[in-house]
Amino acid sequence: MNNVPEHIIPLKGGRIAESELLNHVDYKEMMICSECYEPYGFWMYRPEIIDCLPDEWKPQKRYFQKCHSTCSQHNQKPQMPDEDREQAKWPNFDFNERLTLCYACGQEIRLSGSRFSYWFCRTCLGRALYYNSQHAPIIIPQGRHSSMAGFVLPGMNSRNEDKIKEFVQDTNCLFRSIDHLEVWRRFVMKTNFNIMGISGDVRLDYYLASAYSDQLKFEAWGELCNFMTKKYREDEGYGGSCSQVNFLSDTHCRANST
Structure with missing residues (x-):
């Protein structure tokens, strides 16, 4: 990476x-x-x-x-x-x-x-960048700013209604994906707590010393791909379309997670 x-x-x-x-x-x-x-x-x-x-x-x-x-x-x-x-x-x-x-x-x-x-983390970021490069629009946001997803509105397009509409459509899609990612974040942390037998607040250094697992990291990534793709398709179902779509199969996602 x-x-x-x-x-x-x-x-x-x-x-x-x-x-x-x-x-x-x-x-x-x-x-x-x-x-x-x-x-x-x-x-x-x-x-x-x-x-x-x-x-x-x-x-x-x-x-x-x-x-x-x-x-x-x-x-x-x-x-x-x-x-x-x-x-x-x-x-x-x-x-x-x-x-x-x-x-x-x-x-x-x-x-x-x-x-x-x-x-x-660097491993998951590398996987996210690869995954997103195969999708248009972005499915897994790597940060909160729209430019990190490639969604920008240059000054020369600030009066172009079609470009403005496309930008708003894409950023709304991004914000929904961010909401879904926050749901996933809490889910994977709760899962880690359960695996480690933690029931209350825990010292960060203690958690980090025990949490790392290449296998669990790989499994979490595959499940995240499936979760985010499912949520994106649900969003599309209520008319929240982004400007372009190109889905990978879940199998392809997992095969390229290493």
Whole structure:
């Protein structure tokens, strides 16, 4: 998966790949919520990277990440300081989330916090990019921004009603797919919790040490392909057509998941 795209982050006097910066995030105090299955708790940058990070990031601060905004525990976790119940946006973030778990397999963490952040680990992202390259329009969104799915409206088309209609149609299809992917994310995390015998909130580092399995990752990917294709077809049934369609068979999807 060496050809999988990766964000490059500017530092003082240099740059760093997102996957490398992830190695410098201390998340030993973080937990996974057993209701929404999102990481929450205190995180910070490790001492060895602090001097390289831009001062405006306030890299020496301990930050508290909340769990999912729709979760009943979003503002109720006992570890949360009172001042974090109404958070200001963190420096250099589009939203206050430093870490998330892969939306496909739920086994690995990714950096988050940017509107261009990827939702998948490198293995699952490579599979998603291949799968989507065989489909028009995109079936499995790899991030929240429409441009990550190839849906953009150039300025020269901003007055073209046909192009505007096509863009709106495609982005509406994308947003529905994002909703379906969120349903899948919670399902695969709940499945992982059940396999591991976890019944309540769990330490993130403990979960990560036990969750990884190539076989389960592969099986989750095949099931995700089937789930998203089924949901897309259901959406098409109520008239929510995207601009183009080209389905792969489920067998082809699984055969190219390795």
